[in-house]
Amino acid sequence: MSQQSPAPAPALAFVASDRPEAQFARAALAARYGAVPEADADVIVALGGDGQMLETLHANLRRRTPVYGMNRGSVGFLMNDYDEEDLLERIATAERTVIHPLQMDAWTETGEVQTGLAINEVSLLRQTRQSAKLKITVDGRMRLDELSCDGCLVATPAGSTAYNLSAHGPIIPLDAHILALTPISAFRPRRWRGALLSHQARVRFDVLEPDKRPVSATADNFEVRRVAAVEVRERRDIALTMLFDAGRTFGERVMAEQFAN
Known part of the structure; x- marks a missing residue:
């Protein structure tokens, strides 16, 4: 019985804010995982704060490519924690949040x-x-x-x-x-x-x-x-997708915010 070959890794594009730590992270991740232009990406990895996430979503209103954010900014409510390790696995197991503008x-x-x-x-x-x-x-x-x-x-x-x-x-x-x-x-x-x-x-x-x-x-x-x-x-006809680490979905963050001190 033949074994199924593993699914190919998604093609990643990396975008970053102007902050030095975000630019450094972009270079490090692109060197490690490879990078393609945004138009050819299966997933866009946004590096920065919440402003960078919003900017990335706006830039992809037509393509509507899923965006996985990692916090390299000051506010990261819309972002996952930054870690260079296991990025492909984190994206593969991430939970999707669909929003409408x-x-x-x-x-x-x-x-x-x-x-x-x-x-x-x-x-x-x-x-x-x-x-x-x-x-x-x-x-x-x-x-x-x-x-x-x-x-x-x-x-x-x-x-x-x-x-x-x-x-x-x-x-x-x-x-x-x-x-x-x-x-x-x-x-x-x-x-x-x-x-x-x-x-x-x-x-x-x-x-x-x-x-x-x-x-x-x-x-x-x-x-x-x-x-x-x-x-x-x-605009219900426009669906934008953000990816969040398993167990740390955007919905869970919103719920936790309601009980924050």
């Missing part, structure tokens, strides 16, 4: 429309010393006629532990099919703490008094200045 359609005061995708959140922020004033509509129904605030954001489950958490928004399990709508330093209504929405919800922000109180809108690192209106929805 948000689409932001932003209308500027001049009527121009700009579109961006966000893996973490879409946020609206005041541009001057004066508070922003926003009208919020969900699925065509007006929910807040005026929110006076520093800003407001819509976060994915993957992004719920990032800016959303800093703004006192809820941590959301990845399989909850929920988006967080979270105010940033709300002044009025003073007691409003945000809302949990279905992942199918369509959220619209209309900027009130845009000339006097200009607002910018950001989808992760893509910013549009002086917006008049912004619509946000989930």
